[in-house]
Amino acid sequence: MRIWRFHEFGPIENLQLEEVPTPEPGPEEALVELEFAALNPADKFLVNKMYPRPGKPPMAVGRDGSGRVVKPGNSGRFKVGDSVVVLRSDIGVRRDGTLAEFVTVPEESLAPLPNGWSFEEGAAAALVHLTAWRALVHQGEIKPGQTVLITGSSGGVGTAAIQQAKALGCRVFAMSRHEEKRKELLDLGADHALDSNDPAMMEEEAKAILGKDRVHLVVENLGGPFLQTSINLSGVDARILVIGLLAGLKSEISLANLIFKQLRIEGVHVGSWTAEEAQDAWDRIVEKLNARSQRPMIDRIFLMEEVQEAFAYLEMGPLGKVLVKVKD
Ligand SMILES: NC(=O)c1ccc[n+]([C@@H]2O[C@H](COP(=O)([O-])OP(=O)(O)OC[C@H]3O[C@@H](n4cnc5c(N)ncnc54)[C@H](OP(=O)(O)O)[C@@H]3O)[C@@H](O)[C@H]2O)c1
Numbered sequence: 001m002r003i004w005r006f007h008e009f010g011p012i013e014n015l016q017l018e019e020v021p022t023p024e025p026g027p028e029e030a031l032v033e034l035e036f037a038a039l040n041p042a043d044k045f046l047v048n049k050m051y052p053r054p055g056k057p058p059m060a061v062g063r064d065g066s067g068r069v070v071k072p073g074n075s076g077r078f079k080v081g082d083s084v085v086v087l088r089s090d091i092g093v094r095r096d097g098t099l100a101e102f103v104t105v106p107e108e109s110l111a112p113l114p115n116g117w118s119f120e121e122g123a124a125a126a127l128v129h130l131t132a133w134r135a136l137v138h139q140g141e142i143k144p145g146q147t148v149l150i151t152g153s154s155g156g157v158g159t160a161a162i163q164q165a166k167a168l169g170c171r172v173f174a175m176s177r178h179e180e181k182r183k184e185l186l187d188l189g190a191d192h193a194l195d196s197n198d199p200a201m202m203e204e205e206a207k208a209i210l211g212k213d214r215v216h217l218v219v220e221n222l223g224g225p226f227l228q229t230s231i232n233l234s235g236v237d238a239r240i241l242v243i244g245l246l247a248g249l250k251s252e253i254s255l256a257n258l259i260f261k262q263l264r265i266e267g268v269h270v271g272s273w274t275a276e277e278a279q280d281a282w283d284r285i286v287e288k289l290n291a292r293s294q295r296p297m298i299d300r301i302f303l304m305e306e307v308q309e310a311f312a313y314l315e316m317g318p319l320g321k322v323l324v325k326v327k328d
Contacts, residue, residue: 003100036123038064065098066122083113128156144169152221224248
């Protein structure tokens with residue numbers, strides 16, 4: 001089978017397209033023939049050796065995917081030909097991922113492709129929607145009518161968070177550095193779309209709209225200078241859920257607001273769901289999206305041979321998910 005593997009940690013260019021024997025699943029695993037895989041910024045962090053406890057090369061990255069079961073395991077949940085989605089697990093983190101024609105997956109981390117969804121939609125949803133759900137619902141305990149600020153909101157996690165926050169009855173502040181994308185974020189359901197080219201100006205723009213109000217929860221995908229902006233825009237008892245660090249690994253923040261506003265700043269790690277929790281959250285996410293006839297947002301689909309181009313495109317800042325069409 002064809003697989004994109006790296007043999008040494010380093011730049012993402014270390015990923016090479018190779019031919020290897022198709023893997024054999026263990027008794028509790030299924031062999032899945034992939035249709036689509038999705039890229040995530042963490043794939044690059046992992047190849048760069050910036051991700052904790054990575055698998056041992058040679059290894060394929062790729063945490064999301066959709067496809068068909070070729071050899072089911074012993075759980076009795078799947079049969080040959082079933083259409084499935086790979087939920088967040090060790091796939092593409094500590095063992096071969098979905099940038100391959102076939103992948104072995106513990107059956108506890110597979111879910112049926114939701115009825116009426118395409119393989120593209122299935123591959124685009126799992127990791128980012130589970131992450132957004134963990135931030136908004138599981139840790140953030142968001143309530144209808146509350147206001148949510150989503151930084152880095154045009155990415156995979158951001159667009160998922162917009163869809164979920166709207167489905168949960170919240171007012172949503174989104175942002176982008178690009179005017180065209182701001183329009184698209186409003187079309188996706190955001191109530192406001194801020195210009196994020198300059199965090200200080202963005203804060204002023206948000207305050208002008210909020211008046212005396214402040215936000216109840218921040219989904220923080222950017223870090224760097226945006227964390228202080230998030231603190232400044234937060235109201236008393238607000239929560240800031242830190243997911244990503246695309247604008248900087250380090251943030252300098254003033255502690256005063258933290259104290260007087262009694263803010264909670266928490267890290268969110270999607271990998272900490274158990275398989276059972278992930279299945280449960282996934283079911284609730286699909287139910288919420290279906291209820292609004294919404295599907296995960298897909299930006300662009302690349303061919304299997306174009307994985308390097310796909311990572312370069314992701315780096316520029318997508319609008320939703322970047323996918324790879326694995327099957328010819
Ligand atoms: N903690 C977890 O469990 C977990 C799970 C999934 C993802 N993550 C992390 O969460 C972050 C977001 O992931 P994602 O998949 O949504 O990323 P993504 O699809 O690459 O999108 C991120 C968006 O952020 C904006 N952006 C990127 N760099 C920026 C910068 N320097 N300044 C301002 N805006 C910037 C871009 O929007 P514009 O171009 O429109 O401005 C881009 O579309 C990443 O750090 C990822 O590793 C963490």
